[in-house]
Amino acid sequence: MATVMEFTTSADEFPLGTVFENLPEVTIELERLIPHESLVIPYFWVRGAETKDIENAFETHAGVINIELIDDVDDEYLMRAEWEEEYFGILSALAKSNIAVLSGVGRTVGWRFEVRGESREAISEFRTECQDHEIPIEITAIHALLPVQGEGYELTETQREALALAYERGYFNSPRETTLAEIADELGITQQSLSSRLKRGYRRLISNTLISS
CATH class of the missing domain: 1.10.10 (Arc Repressor Mutant, subunit A)
Structure with missing residues (x-):
């Protein structure tokens, strides 16, 4: 059965979190994850900063290959990041375990994720990947997806x-x-x-x- 897990991690544990050092008022929300060969390319929205500040804040992040502005809507900016192939972090562990990211929101106080695995075994594999690579996460909830008055209307x-x-x-x-x-x-x-x-x-x-x- 498909299973949802919610977890948190510190701001600096996730690659994009380094931006909070320069822009503590910024909020980052992941849009989607796209596995691309051996790279994980996250699309994310940035709120609470000017475009120039956003680009400058991400320039010095270790392991990042490129940060690109894709679109902007009402002072919110859609960005795309690529990082080095050898980098292994939360996104890499999720991709390796075939876990979908339902939501990922980061602020200076930390990151909160909601992810979905097609089974509890997939969730367990992700947890093992994090442990093996010393990626600290704090699990706050695990629950099965439930249908809402009909097949296909799955909600947590x-x-x-x-x-x-x-x-x-x-x-x-x-x-x-x-x-x-x-x-x-x-x-x-x-x-x-x-x-x-x-x-x-x-x-x-x-x-x-x-x-x-």
Whole structure:
């Protein structure tokens, strides 16, 4: 059964995290991972800095081959990074274990990832890769994907809980009958975490209902 794992790691443990030394207010969100021969090429969004500052901040990162600006939308910048073939880190461990990244958000306080393996064995393989290469991660949750009223509508338990509660409390009504802050308090999480869960849930539902395979 497909399994989702959530984990955290320190800001400097992930390659792109070195930018926080120069731009502590920046937020980085991974867009997708594309295995390319022996290189892992991550696409990521950068928020909270000017384009020139972003490019300069990434120039000195050890192991990076190239940082390229792909697009910009409303002061958010889509970047692409390539790094040296011999570099082995979290992304390399994920690619080797055939683990998909559902979300990866980095700030100066650290990184938070949500990843999916097609089985618990794949998740276990990733954990072993991290241990073997001394990559410190802190696992915060592991759970199976659950269908939502039909095949193909797969959400994580946390996404399903957040979406259902938001619906029940009238968050999607017009006008809204509650706020993100109130729902987050009820779930015992931060407003930022709730917003991220809802966004990933929207994306999953749209992908499995409106977008053809």
